[in-house]
Amino acid sequence: MGAHNLIIGGVSVRYFTGGEALDAEEPVQYLDPPEDALLAGNARVRRIVFRPLSKSPLVALYLHWSGGASLTELDTRVAAGTTTEEDFHDAVAGQTLVRRCRGCGTRFSILYAVEFPGFSRDRARRLQEHGHITHCPACGTGWTAYVLEIIRRLDG
Numbered sequence: 390m391g392a393h394n395l396i397i398g399g400v401s402v403r404y405f406t407g408g409e410a411l412d413a414e415e416p417v418q419y420l421d422p423p424e425d426a427l428l429a430g431n432a433r434v435r436r437i438v439f440r441p442l443s444k445s446p447l448v449a450l451y452l453h454w455s456g457g458a459s460l461t462e463l464d465t466r467v468a469a470g471t472t473t474e475e476d477f478h479d480a481v482a483g484q485t486l487v488r489r490c491r492g493c494g495t496r497f498s499i500l501y502a503v504e505f506p507g508f509s510r511d512r513a514r515r516l517q518e519h520g521h522i523t524h525c526p527a528c529g530t531g532w533t534a535y536v537l538e539i540i541r542r543l544d545g
């Protein structure tokens with residue numbers, strides 16, 4: 390279905406439907422191609438690219454849903470131009486990061502919550518209502534950061 394221009398929370402973004410290659414005509418910051426390839430087909434994630442300031446570089450962000458929303462249906466609405474703010478009510482924005490568990494030392498590639506200007510008005514509600522990964526899947530140690538998704542285990 391491809392990529393589509395969209396406005397989320399007053400912010401113009403380029404939205405990529407599930408499985409779509411994240412191509413842009415200029416370099417994109419915070420884009421890690423191996424992790425992006427894994428996230429492209431994730432049923433809880435959709436990728437967007439946007440420009441935080443008028444002259445700043447493009448930035449990649451990952452919108453994450455933890456409540457079982459159908460993102461293939463969202464893709465259809467995006468393609469048809471019929472989305473509303475309600476479609477993004479439960480999403481939290483994230484970026485990729487390598488995190489090492491302080492309990493067992495295992496390193497994970499994760500998606501963690503970051504700021505997105507389109508969600509800034511109700512960021513606290515979004516984080517509170519979201520289902521986060523609160524413990525290390527390898528050893529059970531509690532994690533304090535907002536981990537949205539484990540993309541893959543790197544070692545350990």
Ligand SMILES: [Zn+2]
Binds near residue numbers: 493494525527528530
């Ligand atoms: Zn651990």
